[in-house]
Amino acid sequence: MSPAPSRQWSLVARPQGEPADGDARLEEVDVPDPGPGEVRVRNTWLSVDPYMRGRMNDARSYVPPFALGEPMTGGAVGVVEVVGDGVEHLSEGDVVLHDRGWRERAVLPADAARVVDADLAPAQAYLGVLGTTGLTAYAGLLDVAQMQEGDVVLVSGAAGAVGSIAGQVARLKGAGAVVGTAGGEDKVRWLLDDAGFTDAADYRGADPGDLLRRLVPDGADVYFDNVGGPTLEAAIPRMRDHGRIALCGAISGYNAESPPPGPRTLGLAIGKRLRLQGFIVTDHLARMREFVPEMAGWVRDGDVVYRETVTEGVESTYDAFRGVLTGANTGKMLVRIDPDV
Amino acid sequence: MSPAPSRQWSLVARPQGEPADGDARLEEVDVPDPGPGEVRVRNTWLSVDPYMRGRMNDARSYVPPFALGEPMTGGAVGVVEVVGDGVEHLSEGDVVLHDRGWRERAVLPADAARVVDADLAPAQAYLGVLGTTGLTAYAGLLDVAQMQEGDVVLVSGAAGAVGSIAGQVARLKGAGAVVGTAGGEDKVRWLLDDAGFTDAADYRGADPGDLLRRLVPDGADVYFDNVGGPTLEAAIPRMRDHGRIALCGAISGYNAESPPPGPRTLGLAIGKRLRLQGFIVTDHLARMREFVPEMAGWVRDGDVVYRETVTEGVESTYDAFRGVLTGANTGKMLVRIDPDV
Incomplete structure (x- = not known):
């Protein structure tokens, strides 16, 4: 175990109108080992969503604005690669859903990661149709x-x-x-x-x-x-x-x-x-309990179909996000990160 | 019993913007005796209300538009002066609430008139606070x-x-x-x-x-x-x-x-x-049953106060209506018609 390289998108300026090239920056960092109660996750899928545009403004809303100079956050799935001391419910190799998107690797509290049932659906479905x-x-x-x-x-x-x-x-x-x-x-x-x-x-x-x-x-x-x-x-x-x-x-x-x-x-x-x-x-999160099995059944039976528009590599995240605001996607817009990164 | 004179306001043109002098006209008519099942009412109070402006437009809405060339309608209270054949629940002298406002006298189906309890409150309160x-x-x-x-x-x-x-x-x-x-x-x-x-x-x-x-x-x-x-x-x-x-x-x-x-x-x-x-x-008319006694109690105890802005005579109705659209009133805008008319 030792620090691992990651790339992450930070917001460096608040967009005026359409997000411009210079408003966000891809940075290379070293992600440390997890501390007690934490895990380190290697992300495989990132979600980009329209609501993130609001978080780029400095306005009070139902989610706080992204901080300038800090990596942005958002839905992601990834694989647990290092487990910190005292973490009992997660193991290396678990596929988890969490909110440290916009980056390749993240250290986060184990409690903030939820294991997904990858047998029920592809992991990225938990960012979309099942999420x-x-x-x-x-x-x-x-x-x-x-x-x-x-x-x-x-x-x-x-x-x-x-x-x-x-x-x-x-x-x-x-x-x-x-x-x-x-x-x-x-x-x-x-x-x-x-x-x-x-x-x-x-x-x-x-x-x-x-x-x-x-x-x-x-x-x-x-x-x-x-x-x-x-x-x-x-x-x-x-x-x-x-x-x-x-x-x-x-x-x-x-x-x-x-x-x-x-x-x-x-x-x-x-x-x-x-x-x-x-x-x-x-x-409406209390609805998740009924929603997930019902939706999983519909998806399995072909009653609900879904599409994904996928871009490749963390470096594509900002453009993928800008595309979702202009309708470049059909269905869910996702960024796939090569698991061998 | 014989036809009685009345004056009534007819809409003669659909207002563009603010209702103009020529958009409504006060007409003198003779109101016939009531037929079977009808009563003739001498109005004492007329209600003018903002929603009536919408009825002057030729637009589908929750109430049909006023017809051009016809007398307008609206809340009114009055005294039953002639009772037609077969009407059992109304008598001469009853004070009733009905919807043939904008006029001095009206013939209407007895079923469309509701006797008000003038001991509980002044009759015109049934056009306002109790209505x-x-x-x-x-x-x-x-x-x-x-x-x-x-x-x-x-x-x-x-x-x-x-x-x-x-x-x-x-x-x-x-x-x-x-x-x-x-x-x-x-x-x-x-x-x-x-x-x-x-x-x-x-x-x-x-x-x-x-x-x-x-x-x-x-x-x-x-x-x-x-x-x-x-x-x-x-x-x-x-x-x-x-x-x-x-x-x-x-x-x-x-x-x-x-x-x-x-x-x-x-x-x-x-x-x-x-x-x-x-x-x-x-x-929400089903609420009337609880509403009237509760509101009557509040009014009696002075917990609810109300004001009326009153103009005199049927001829003032159109100006009273125009005034309610520009805030000339405090509280309920009413037209009082001299009961000795």
Whole structure:
């Protein structure tokens, strides 16, 4: 046992608008041996997620901002390579889920690492469909939007990691119809041909109002909103009375330099008795216990399909993250780190 | 028994922006005797309410638009003066609540008139504190916003008919603090000196963000929104995590010629896990049974105070209505019709 080399991404400047090349830096460091109660993990998969954009700002939010000059954090899976004194529940070679992403190696408290069942699904699925990404879709749809059987469900960002799962869960839970918006014809084809959406359309270049009038001519009961912005503005008039909007993300505005306009249609929420409910997945972790076996069963039986967009090597992490903000991904955006690194 | 003269307000043009003089017309008509199952009522009090502005537009909403060339409708109380054949539960002289306002006399189905208990409160209170106005405040606060004991409650339009009741119900139900915004120093004084608000401020000429930072420095759990617009935009950042916003009205935009901007701050609803819930009182009429005795007790004991702004004569109705849209009223805006007319 001795210190091991690692590369890690630090935030060095707070982005103004789109994250620029110079806002983050890949650094080479030596990661020490774990102390008592700690383990050292060699990461094999890193998660990049839209919410990380908010952490780059110096703004109080539900997760604290990334500190300047410090390595960034985020979901990761890896292999335990050194176990510190007094750690009993982890062993060398265990595959674990933890939050020290954006790097090749990490030392962390053993309590902060959770062993995943790699027999149930590939390890990286715990960053996506079987992890908080999937739970976001599941809890957002069932607990926040309180989808009922027969509901017409509209999903934006429908080919994204969360949206694609939300739509499929809606179908499996008896939605009357599941329609989605996505950026690009290939994503739309995937939603229709593989993910079992009732209908889907490319929002790019389309008038949002026209698009949604065509997708949900008779209105929607549930809108699972991943994008905010003009799509949310257009969705509100399409909602049926007593409709429910789960505010999951607003990716259309994450790179905006000033707050984007709000929906001019919000006043309609009164007469339509709409409920708009913001949520974050960490309030719903108690659902994990039901969620994981149910979702694992759906995945095993082919009822839920998922896609991954994978980049290679820790050095690709920042670009992968920037890509997720512009829709470069279909499904979950992941960084694979060669386990032989 | 013979036809009786009446004057009534008809909508003759759909207002663009502020209702203009020529958009409504006072007409003289003869009201016939009631047919079988009908009564003729001589109105004594008419209600004018902000929601009526929406009915002047030709837009599908929770209530159908007023028809052009037809007399407008709205809450009224009056005295039964002629009873048609077969009507058993109403007698001449009964004081009834009904929806044929905007006029001096009306013939209506007896089933559409409800006798009010004029011993419990003055008849016009059934258009305000003891009627759907009061119920809007009560149900919006308790059922929609689900106010809990200890909550900090913010009310906009706080000196209006609904807002002033919402704030007082909040206090009586154990709010930790009740603060309000209103238009004018006299209204603010009334909220502080008579209505028992913890704090209140004049929104006119103030920056909404500064105003609310001062009123709720540690944030609010509940926002009872009667005004929408810039105040709603400023309230969202002041909400505490898991805060609830009851969307009751958006009077700031009712006279707008195009949809006013939405709140640029809406994206904060995600991280704060806010719930914004639109509602209309007619979904909550089942609450009337508990509401009326509870509110009547509060009024009797002086725990709830209310104010009325009264104009005289049916000819004043249109101006009274226009005044309610610009805040000419404190408390309930009413038109009194001389019972000797």
